[in-house]
Amino acid sequence: MARPETTPAFFARLFGEGESRELALDQLGQALDDEALLWVDLLDPPVAVLDAVWEHCGFPEEARRFIEEGTMPAAGQDGDHFWVRCVVIDKDGQEDAQGTLLICVAGRNRALSLRRRAIPFLEAMRDDEHRRVALGRLCAESFVATLLDRQLSTYFNAVSSYEMAVERLEVDILGDKASGCLPELRRLRRWASRLRRMLAPHRSVFGVMARPDFRPDESQPADRHFVALDTRFERAMDMVENARELVIGSFELFSNQTALRTNDSMRLLTFVTVVTGVLATIVGALGMNFAAGFFETRDAGFWTVLGGLVIAAVVSMVVGKRRGWF
Known part of the structure; x- marks a missing residue:
């Protein structure tokens, strides 16, 4: 210096x-x-x-x-x-x-x-x-x-x-x-x-x-x-x-703080996994080989099921957020 x-x-x-x-x-x-x-x-x-x-x-x-x-x-x-x-x-x-x-x-x-x-x-x-x-x-x-x-x-x-x-x-x-x-x-x-x-x-x-x-x-x-x-x-x-x-x-x-943030992430991932599993169960039930009249609705039935799945996922996320599940 x-x-x-x-x-x-x-x-x-x-x-x-x-x-x-x-x-x-x-x-x-x-x-x-x-x-x-x-x-x-x-x-x-x-x-x-x-x-x-x-x-x-x-x-x-x-x-x-x-x-x-x-x-x-x-x-x-x-x-x-x-x-x-x-x-x-x-x-x-x-x-x-x-x-x-x-x-x-x-x-x-x-x-x-x-x-x-x-x-x-x-x-x-x-x-x-x-x-x-x-x-x-x-x-x-x-x-x-x-x-x-x-x-x-x-x-x-x-x-x-x-x-x-x-x-x-x-x-x-x-x-x-x-x-x-x-x-x-x-x-x-x-x-x-x-x-x-x-x-x-x-x-x-x-x-x-x-x-x-x-x-x-x-x-x-x-x-x-x-x-x-x-x-x-x-x-x-x-x-x-x-x-x-x-x-x-x-x-x-x-x-x-890192552990808390990791826990929060794991809780979110767990909740998403549960919601996804429920939706997969519904989709699996719809794929069963029964001659139900619902399956003859063609495009209207498809979009109705898809909309119902989206609504179910959104409602689940809102309920889970309000109750602090993630």
Whole structure:
């Protein structure tokens, strides 16, 4: 996916007491102090930009290798720094959920976010003037926790879209479009399975971050944020598991509606068979070899019998329909 022209590859903002300002790449080295929070956001950056950020911010080389190696969710730490790799859902609804990697690296009063494709909530954070003062009061750990909380929110949003799609499908199943719902059932089943495959590997990430030994020297608020993230992750997993159950319920509804329509068809066929059998009995009786005067009426008798058969069939259908026999 091509990078949007309006979103630069490099973005940095320094959050101070009651104010914030955007920084250029060569200003990162002078911006680091204990009284402000530096946030660097990179969108599919060139290698030269990564090298400059690492040089100015002092992030460890192990974190750099973490960025370049691996695609599965994971977390690690080294001294005052820690890093996290997670998957954000950046497209859902019309097609199966699609995700992109988000990597966060944090140190003392500095935080980095890196992604290969645009992520809507990060674009919003870049431009959100009203929240800049609040973000400036966070430490780097709490800032990363904020990003990860929004990352989990993308799964909640995807499940909401999924539930609406299931509701639309069930309306179609109960209506006149049930016969064409099987492809949509298959798509929703793939969608639910993909959501689970994308979210389940994060158990090791949030579980590790919630452990007391992950950041033992940091403040209690940061620890509470990490524990809250683990709890929110479990809630997201429950919602994704429930989404899988929803599509199973929809399939059962589809099966029941199909069975009902089949029963209706069989009842109609049975009734038609009975009526046809009665008419055949009458025709068979008329074909007996007796010299009755009725058989000498020639064309008039033939058309009288044929009309009587039609009337008998119509009357039978009307009576059967009114009494609900088919």
